[in-house]
Amino acid sequence: MNIRRGVRGWLGFSKTGTYSSPFKTPPFLSTLECSGCGRLFPPDRIHTYCPDCQSPLLARYDLKAARRKLDRDAFRFRRIGMWRWFELLPVVDPKRIVSLGEGDCSLLRLVHINRELGLRHVFVKDESTNPTGTFKARGLSAAVSKANELGIAKVIVPTAGNAGGAMAAYAARAGMEALVYFPKDAPRANVQESRMAGAQIVLIDGLITDAAGMAGEKGRREGWFDLSTFKEPYRVEGKKIMGYELAEAFNWDLPEVIIYPTGGGTGLVGMWKAFAEMEALGWLNYGHKPRMVAVQAAGCAPVVRAFDAGAAFCDFWTDAQTIASGLRVPKSFADQLILKDIRESRGIALAVSDEDILRAQHRLCQEEGIFPAPESAATLAALEELVRRRWVDRDERIVLFNTGSGLKYLDQSTEAA
């Protein structure tokens, strides 16, 4: 693997051009732990996934020390963005942070759909305002920053679309080489933005799982560091900050239900991890945590099938087809974690049809002025179903995730209109 010196990152610009950290304490990152066998790894070296059992690694923090030193209410006075949670993120040296201003996206209360569904408190966490237009910016900012700190020079990712665009952008900012494997029918915007950011592009006749196989092989052969979902430990750390932001926005009293589109599952696993961390930090006012709803497309619903069957792992979903390209994931590398977290939260996994996704996309746009990605529209379609099933109560606080802007899917939206 090629090693390079990292670039200067975020924060602390002074008139003289020197950099200084605004943070008094270093991050509380203590170790990496295998989610399968529990083996521990030092976080100051390059890691992928567990070499013993091949499960994802998760970053662990010294939360006892953090509890003593951190004041949850002080974070809101820092400069906005994901990195204001620096002490709970994995980059040790703030100069190595690679940021484009991600995080602190709006939490919008729905105005009309609330009423029509007979609910009082439905919100959308609108991640489309992130750099590159999707929530992928969070994970890739964290992963590229840590790669930068560890001296990695070449990064590779297989993607259904948005992660490729985000990785290309952050790699460009960090001065790294980037290589992206897309399915050949990935949204044109993703391929174009990656190209514009200087990434090498490979279009393959297959799905993201096929791209993952090829990217992994290429990475091993030529020394590219693989930033695939859960095949390195840090993307999930960026995503988990969505959970911290939610808690802060709800004044440390978490909402009752979170409805989340689930492809690779990083956001769902990340938020559940954040809630556990906040519990250990003593930051939550009440003991309850949200019920997590994983939404998939009916044409590719491995998590739903495994959840319904009571299985611990997903079977590979054959012949995956859906307009929501981010949900076209036949099997996530972290399927075990996703299923465990849904069950722990007393949540549910739900599949919705492409027709319902498109209808919900129009509804969100026409009634609320939010133009969501198809994946995100699936969360509204799922909520409609949960209302029919009486699985949600009218007074519960429910958060839908708009993981990306519909503007990145104009081909699909135009075709469907």
Place this chain on the structure above:
Amino acid sequence: MNEKILCIEDNPDNMLLIQRVLQARQYQIIEAANGLDGLKLAEDPEIKMILLDINLPDVDGYEIARRLRTDLNHREQRIPIIAITANALKGDAEKALEAGCDVYMAKPINIHELWARLEFFLPSENA
């Protein structure tokens, strides 16, 4: 337990990993480094399950699966075949299942999942 499992895999690193995984659960592993050797070894009536790499140097895993299904047809018990592949192309999972494999797993193989699959097909006596 000591059930015999045939592993048809040409990559020595992957073979070593699978060997470690199976032995940790007291399965007995029979190794074949290519498809044709695998077909011969599969004739052993004590083989209870087959782990089959798709990218083999001589005959591809789909063809091996098809031949295994034909050759092993006479057995009273259906022998489970788990297809394992690293470098997949579109439709590979579908092709593997159509060829007669019971499960399709992409590398890297999660060991806990592999154990769960083995336990499903070959339940231990005290389960």
